[in-house]
Amino acid sequence: MKILLAEDDIQTADFLRQGLVAEGYSVDHVPDGRDALVRATMQPYDMMVIDRMMPGLDGLSLVKALRSAQVKVPILFLTAMGGINDRVEGLQAGADDYLVKPFAFSELSARLGALARRPALLEGSRDQVRVADLSMDTVRRAVTRGETGIDLQPREFRLLEHLMRSAGRVQTRTMLLEAVWDFHFDPNSSVVETHISRLRAKIDRPFDKPLLHTVRGAGYMLKA
Amino acid sequence: MTDSPLTRLMRSSSLRLAGRLALIFVGATLLAGVVSFLLLTSALQDRLRADARQMAESLGATYQVAGLIDLHAQIATNIATTRDFANLYLFIDSSGRIVFGNFSVRQPFIGARDLVSGRDMILPGKDAPKGLGFSAYGVRLPAGWIMVARQTSALDEVQGIVLQSVAFGLGLAIALAIAVAGALAWRAERRIARLSEVLDRAAVGDLAQRAIEDGGDDIGRISRAVNATLDQLEQTVESLRQVSSDVAHDLRTPVTRLRTRLEPLMLRNDLPPDAAAEVAAAMDQSDRIVLIFDAILRIAQLEGGDARPRFAILDLGGLLRDLHEMLEPVAEDLGHRLSCRALSMTVSGDRDLLGQAITNIVENAFRHCPVPADIRLSLEALPGQALLTVTDNGPGIPATEQEAVFRRFYRLERSRNSEGSGLGLSLVAAIVRLHGGSVELADAKPGLIVRIRLPLA
Numbered sequence: 074m075k076i077l078l079a080e081d082d083i084q085t086a087d088f089l090r091q092g093l094v095a096e097g098y099s100v101d102h103v104p105d106g107r108d109a110l111v112r113a114t115m116q117p118y119d120m121m122v123i124d125r126m127m128p129g130l131d132g133l134s135l136v137k138a139l140r141s142a143q144v145k146v147p148i149l150f151l152t153a154m155g156g157i158n159d160r161v162e163g164l165q166a167g168a169d170d171y172l173v174k175p176f177a178f179s180e181l182s183a184r185l186g187a188l189a190r191r192p193a194l195l196e197g198s199r200d201q202v203r204v205a206d207l208s209m210d211t212v213r214r215a216v217t218r219g220e221t222g223i224d225l226q227p228r229e230f231r232l233l234e235h236l237m238r239s240a241g242r243v244q245t246r247t248m249l250l251e252a253v254w255d256f257h258f259d260p261n262s263s264v265v266e267t268h269i270s271r272l273r274a275k276i277d278r279p280f281d282k283p284l285l286h287t288v289r290g291a292g293y294m295l296k297a
Numbered sequence: 298m299t300d301s302p303l304t305r306l307m308r309s310s311s312l313r314l315a316g317r318l319a320l321i322f323v324g325a326t327l328l329a330g331v332v333s334f335l336l337l338t339s340a341l342q343d344r345l346r347a348d349a350r351q352m353a354e355s356l357g358a359t360y361q362v363a364g365l366i367d368l369h370a371q372i373a374t375n376i377a378t379t380r381d382f383a384n385l386y387l388f389i390d391s392s393g394r395i396v397f398g399n400f401s402v403r404q405p406f407i408g409a410r411d412l413v414s415g416r417d418m419i420l421p422g423k424d425a426p427k428g429l430g431f432s433a434y435g436v437r438l439p440a441g442w443i444m445v446a447r448q449t450s451a452l453d454e455v456q457g458i459v460l461q462s463v464a465f466g467l468g469l470a471i472a473l474a475i476a477v478a479g480a481l482a483w484r485a486e487r488r489i490a491r492l493s494e495v496l497d498r499a500a501v502g503d504l505a506q507r508a509i510e511d512g513g514d515d516i517g518r519i520s521r522a523v524n525a526t527l528d529q530l531e532q533t534v535e536s537l538r539q540v541s542s543d544v545a546h547d548l549r550t551p552v553t554r555l556r557t558r559l560e561p562l563m564l565r566n567d568l569p570p571d572a573a574a575e576v577a578a579a580m581d582q583s584d585r586i587v588l589i590f591d592a593i594l595r596i597a598q599l600e601g602g603d604a605r606p607r608f609a610i611l612d613l614g615g616l617l618r619d620l621h622e623m624l625e626p627v628a629e630d631l632g633h634r635l636s637c638r639a640l641s642m643t644v645s646g647d648r649d650l651l652g653q654a655i656t657n658i659v660e661n662a663f664r665h666c667p668v669p670a671d672i673r674l675s676l677e678a679l680p681g682q683a684l685l686t687v688t689d690n691g692p693g694i695p696a697t698e699q700e701a702v703f704r705r706f707y708r709l710e711r712s713r714n715s716e717g718s719g720l721g722l723s724l725v726a727a728i729v730r731l732h733g734g735s736v737e738l739a740d741a742k743p744g745l746i747v748r749i750r751l752p753l754a
Contacts, residue, residue: 082550088557157598157650161607175553175587178560228622254623258653262660267626290563 074189077118078102079109079135080151081127089122092178098185106130110138117146120188122181123168124151125159133166140167147188149181160257179291183243202237205297207276207284209237218280228253229272236285236295245292269293312486315478319471326470330463337459338452342432345447346409349434353445356386357436365440369397382420382429383448390441398444405442406435412446488516492523504531534601548590555583592720596705599650599727608732610754611648613683614641617676620655628659632668635659639676642683645754646732654728657721658687658747666691666744682734683751690744699738725749 076098080086083104090100101118103109107129113121121139125132136148150168152159163171170184202209206219214230216223225233235252236244246265250256253268269285277283286294352375360368372386376399379385387398389405402418412418415427433446488509495506504527508520562568562576621637628635644651655674662672666689673688694702701707703726706719725747729736734751 082553084554085550085557088554092557092561157595157647158607173591175556175583178557254619255648256623256652257649258656260624260656260660262624262627262663263630264623264627267630268623271626290560 074098074119076100077109077113077121079106079121079127080124081105092182096182106132106135109135113139113144114142119146120185121146121148122151123148125153133162136166136168149184149188180245180247183245183248183292186242187239202234204237204240204295205284209234218276223275225275232268232272233276236293240295243288243291243294312478312482315482319474319478322474323467323471326467330467334456334459334463338456341452341455345432345449349432349445349447350409353434353436353443356443356445357438360438372397385431385446387444388441396441400446402444405444407437409434485516488520492520495523499527504534552583552587559583589720592724596720596724596727599731607647608645610643610645612641613644613751614639614676616648616652617655617674617685620652621674624656624659628663628672631663633663633666633670633672635672637674639674640678642678643754644683644751650728654725657725661721662687662689662691681753683753685749685751687747688741688744690741693740693743693745694738696740
């Protein structure tokens with residue numbers, strides 16, 4: 074997996090590169106937008122991380138330029154804090170996801186994991202999702218673990234479906250808030266934790282082997 | 298503020314001014330009419346007197362040059378050509394006997410005199426009219442007197458014509474004055490309406506509107522002053538925005554670095570326990586810096602009116618139910634009760650911003666109410682607006698501080714040491730204002746009521 078990182082702050086870029094390399098990515102870093110455009114059009118990348126504010130060519134124009142040049146690689150857009158319109162502008166320009174600075178590296182890593190479109194560790198078809206002995210019928214809206222039927226609230230069902238479809242990948246709090254509730258702000262209270270613990274009480278607690286894991290400092294992951 | 302445009306026009310100062318001017322205009326026209334009427338009457342009267350005198354004197358001259366026979370013939374000719382008692386002639390001999398003429402007087406006189414038929418003089422014939430006015434003149438000759446009189450009723454006719462024309466002119470003047478006043482008032486009202494619209498829009502953060510600047514009058518002057526102020530304000534806001542975005546750029550880099558340095562330490566398992574605790578605390582504080590800083594920048598942006606173009610039509614009731622569904626388990630875990638009663642109604646807005654505002658209020662209640670608190674979300678439709686209420690039965694906010702809590706960094710004395718940023722309600726107020734709504738606090742006795750009004754879409 075080859076990543077192009079366009080970020081003008083060398084220190085931040087170094088940390089990101091070290092972290093990404095440790096996770097098995099190979100990283101090319103460019104400190105300004107024009108260089109990024111040249112690199113991106115000269116060789117193929119699997120993903121790009123583009124900062125909004127850069128010398129030469131700003132991130133937004135870079136993404137627009139890449140998309141109009143038919144470069145279809147997944148792009149993660151980094152925006153400044155406080156920017157209410159940054160997310161919408163980034164996505165409208167053609168980015169696939171966005172992240173507000175400063176962010177946790179684990180957040181970046183989780184989002185890149187989702188963007189990489191690596192196949193999730195899940196078995197079954199579109200309507201039938203299965204992780205270990207946990208299975209979900211999205212048409213009949215039924216969940217069973219082993220032989221036991223599990224009764225879920227509608228939102229718990231959506232939360233579990235999302236976790237199952239991205240099984241084996243870390244899902245952060247904000248990723249879950251976006252995917253399950255479609256909210257792009259951060260509530261101060263422990264919304265995600267509370268809903269996860271209720272879900273856990275239903276799908277894990279009565280059984281021997283836990284499937285819903287907490288990934289320290291990052292988020293949650295459903296895994297056999 | 299629900300006056301009809303007509304009511305507003307009737308009450309406008311410009312229409313009142315125009316009305317006053319019209320009144321003065323009409324008064325002046327009336328005065329001019331009266332004066333010209335009087336002048337004309339007196340001029341005509343003088344003219345008639347002069348005519349009578351001139352005729353009397355010319356008859357006197359005829360007598361002196363040509364004698365009594367020719368005088369007689371001249372008077373007879375004059376009488377024959379006059380109609381309806383317009384001109385009267387009379388010759389009286391020295392003994393006071395009327396020799397000939399077409400009227401009679403009791404006593405001959407010399408010089409000018411005004412006569413009335415039937416009172417001072419008698420007209421010939423049985424049905425001779427009485428009460429007609431005449432201007433007479435008498436001349437003394439050696440042989441007697443010559444008296445000539447001109448009827449002044451012609452004057453009445455002329456007076457009537459003058460009065461008619463004055464009345465006509467006056468009517469025309471009134472109509473013209475009303476039309477001009479109305480047009481002026483309407484034009485002024487339109488410019489004032491635009492001016493007040495511009496100011497209303499500026500009050501909710503839209504600084505791009507401008508008033509109509511035409512005309513060198515007072516409204517034009519005020520419009521130009523308002524526009525200049527708005528230009529200045531827009532520039533200030535723009536540079537403020539520039540400053541905050543510069544600050545954001547300059548600060549986010551060190552904060553990002555700080556976080557990226559702390560984060561790997563957090564995940565290490567080989568740190569001594571006290572060091573690990575310190576790292577976790579430092580991480581917490583850096584997250585708090587980000588939180589506060591993010592809130593400041595958001596409020597600044599919201600107050601600049603930046604996010605409005607992204608508005609969409611959304612179901613506020615649905616949003617409230619979603620938020621209730623999201624926050625209800627949290628409330629339960631904290632030992633509170635969160636209930637929701639909301640019908641569907643549509644507003645124009647940003648789902649995330651409104652969601653954040655409502656979440657902020659509910660989380661404030663979580664934080665400030667002693668367990669177990671009863672927190673109620675409700676949404677009802679008022680004419681033209683949605684009324685969203687969050688009510689709790691906690692300690693409430695003293696009436697004297699209810700205004701102040703919307704200020705940035707304002708914190709109640711009793712919560713000075715708690716973890717909040719002091720920005721939560723400022724952010725709520727900024728979001729609601731951006732949506733053209735209003736937010737107010739009230740006392741639930743006991744507890745706090747937060748009322749948010751938003752215009753329905």
